[in-house]
Amino acid sequence: MTEEIIQRLQAIVEAALLAAGKPLSMDQLVALFPENDRPTRQALEHALARLEEACEGRGFELRRVASGYRLQVREEYAPWVARLFEEKPQRYTRALLETLALIAYRQPITRGEIEEIRGVTVSSNIVRTLMEREWVRVVGHRDVPGRPAMYATTRQFLDYFNLRSLDQLPPLSEVRDLEDIGREIERNMQGEIQFDAAAGDAPDQAANEPGAGTAEPDPTLH
């Protein structure tokens, strides 16, 4: 059998296995060829062995399984491949978003305090989800019976929402007017960008300054 023929058999077998996307038995592989031009099983096995070698260092490999031969994505690439099949993440519940917002605006706050405002129980699930996402952390415990944990938002929370500090969230009084929320946020961010541009190269310190987002110190504060 010439090298050329083996090479060709190998490519045909590879093509068929990839087109099938499932195991093919030796009989099925033989049946790819018309009766008057069938390679021997031995020749096919030889081609399969060659194919196996040719898959070294590649994204897939030849596997022999009960029902025949199949090409399979290499296990070492599973972490990347898995991301193809990630289901669309479900949306967070309203309860979770309310809890998150209350922690952001009223931190440090205990679960009991959140429940008091929301008027309903906060499930442990919600708190766990927020902690796992690293948007919320425990910053201490209130000195009352049960010593409940006090929650606050994290740096990651600010990063996720592209905030430099919590001050960039609209004040509660403005949350009232739904229509304005979007515009307000946009304006704040716009201001930020302009501020950044103006600041030029004095970034880190300004960035850490909690009040940086507000251009003028609020006189009512002092």
Added chain:
Amino acid sequence: MTEEIIQRLQAIVEAALLAAGKPLSMDQLVALFPENDRPTRQALEHALARLEEACEGRGFELRRVASGYRLQVREEYAPWVARLFEEKPQRYTRALLETLALIAYRQPITRGEIEEIRGVTVSSNIVRTLMEREWVRVVGHRDVPGRPAMYATTRQFLDYFNLRSLDQLPPLSEVRDLEDIGREIERNMQGEIQFDAAAGDAPDQAANEPGAGTAEPDPTLH
């Protein structure tokens, strides 16, 4: 970028394309990697180019189609691979292909416009088949009485026919406009007349040719 990293990217891309079994866009390829460890598009393109080379001499090849990159069986092995499938590949009638061609080259186009050019009614069956195959979709309605639907081709159409964009469709043959046609006819007739004159015995047909009336009256003819 080290050789090792490129090699790894190439294998990951290959693994993902084979796991997907359909085209993946550059965005989808980028999204295989976690945010904090994303290769640049450039690096991915480099890996794809390497993958393309690495498929030489094998049963499959890397093809770029409208929806992205796809690993597919090389055409030369289709005869063997086709034997895997009991059913013969579907054939499409001329009526369907002509309708598809008109939509592809003339989109957006209404059914009435297709009928005008083809000179026959377009059966609803054909339109339904094209829509079910997702080769064609309604992209709007023409602002004329009856508000007929306007059809256009889809990315799936391009993918199916191994095209990256509509530009890659075989070019339409030229059509000369009416004036051109008129001039052409005249020129042809002129040539014919001269030919006839040279030949000596002008055949009756030329004289009877109805088109002769529109040419410049030729004194030699009458």
Added chain:
Amino acid sequence: MTEELASEHSAAAGAEPEAAEASDAVALVAGKPLVDLPKDLYIPPDALAVFLEAFEGPLDLLLYLIRRQNMDILDIDVSEITRQYMEYIEVVEAMRFELAAEYLVMAATLAEIKSRMLLPRQESEDEEELDPRAELIRRLQQYERFKKAAEDIDQLPRQERDTFSGSAALPKLPSSQPHPDVEMREMLLALQGVLKRADLFTSHQVEREKLSTRERMSAILSALSGERFVSFEALFTPEEGRLGVVVTFLATLELVKEQLIEVVQAEVLGPIHVRARAVD
């Protein structure tokens, strides 16, 4: 072996009697290609049905007739083509086959063109008088190019016939739960809901409070969580500037007010220490 295989395949594919596929043949009758219409245009009835299906309409039939006569599409002999077309129509009608209305419309069009061409040309009235055939030629040309385009598309390598998507089996995949995306607007909408329910808007204090103060309260609390006492000065970061110092001070006062921290001064004018009231 390739050639053999390939030809066997195309032979197998071609065996399917489908009139539309025949390239040179006008039609396939009982599996045999009908290459040309008999000269006298007599068509056996069973062939006629196939013949009818072989054409995609009057334009297609005209193109066929033109090509059979080796005519240039730009130089059609309308009389001859009309004669042949009419004969065809007559045969079909004589056989009582249903004829699509488009064929009759075309017959009328041809007759009209023919008659116009027989009329003597108006001497130099409008010099731009169009050839009566022009519109027909335009339509024929237009149809022919899309007929050709359809053939070209049919020749493109396509999935399931000339190529197949490659896929491989999956290894065991790790399961990962992706995080949902949240827009700030969503969170604020949720907050608005709570506020409405809780009627917090009435609280003057809440409205005025700077969020940076609350943020700083959290920061101070978490700084105090580890040790028992921290010196008061350590809470401040002079690099933050005046505004930062003010925020820290306000946060400390608020923490004291909420009884979250305690402030201790061992002696008058001595160092001030703070600690969380409840340490982990």
